[in-house]
Amino acid sequence: MITLTDFMIVSAVLFCTGLYMIVSKQNAIQILIGIELILNAAILNMVAFGKYDRVNNGGQIFALFAIVLAAATTAVALAIILNVYRKYKTIDPGRIDKLRDE
């Protein structure tokens, strides 16, 4: 049988990969992919622990909520990225350094 520790180790690896992407990438879309990886690592943990909650299904239902939240986050983030691209002609977060309008 697969133990909880196995799932947690896989999710730790995914989390650290996402962390690396967020810190090192110079491209807003790849940073977004890193955030999605971290969210998926959390969902994997919730689903793995949800196996031990047959009556209330807490883990699985909150995993579903997390998936919906990820969808909402992505929609808003991509709208922001499109706007930033329209203004700056780049999506490198390091070069977006003006708060006010031109």
Place this chain on the structure above:
Amino acid sequence: MSLVRVLFYLMSFIAIASALYAASTKNLVRSIFVFFVTLFALAGLYVLALADFVAVTQVVIYVGGILVLILFAFMLSGKETLDVMQQQKGKFLSLAKLPAILLSVAFFIVLINVIIKADADNLTWVKDAINLKNTIAPNDVMIDNIGVNLMTRYLLPFEAISILLLMALVGAAHLSRKEGSKA
């Protein structure tokens, strides 16, 4: 070694390898498409954790929705971003990436320590659940139970998240409107 375990190792290997490839490649398009593979492998892992409904939702929402959205945003943001992406120099293990690698490796070591110390399989509530037969068996059908729970026990979070989703979608539609077409 049972078949479930072999499948678990296969799925987690695919997920981790494709995630690492998505993190290391410089090509944005390749990174997005490899992320597809990661999400599919994760859906397989959810099935192995006996959460088939969550796995199907993952495929429908993540692969069908979010990734198509990311591809759209990438394609709408024009050719210039692609050119900028191609001329980024430096390898995976370049000096500029070293702090990020150090950070994530250090965090990974901390996480592994925590996981081993936590010893999740011997937690009291997990043991109680096993003793009380409160665990999901592989041949259980949980979908009706999830539906009933969603409409009774978790009704308040469900409504809250529906309003949040509505606000996020309206906000996204407003943000991505063209500047000139103010009606």
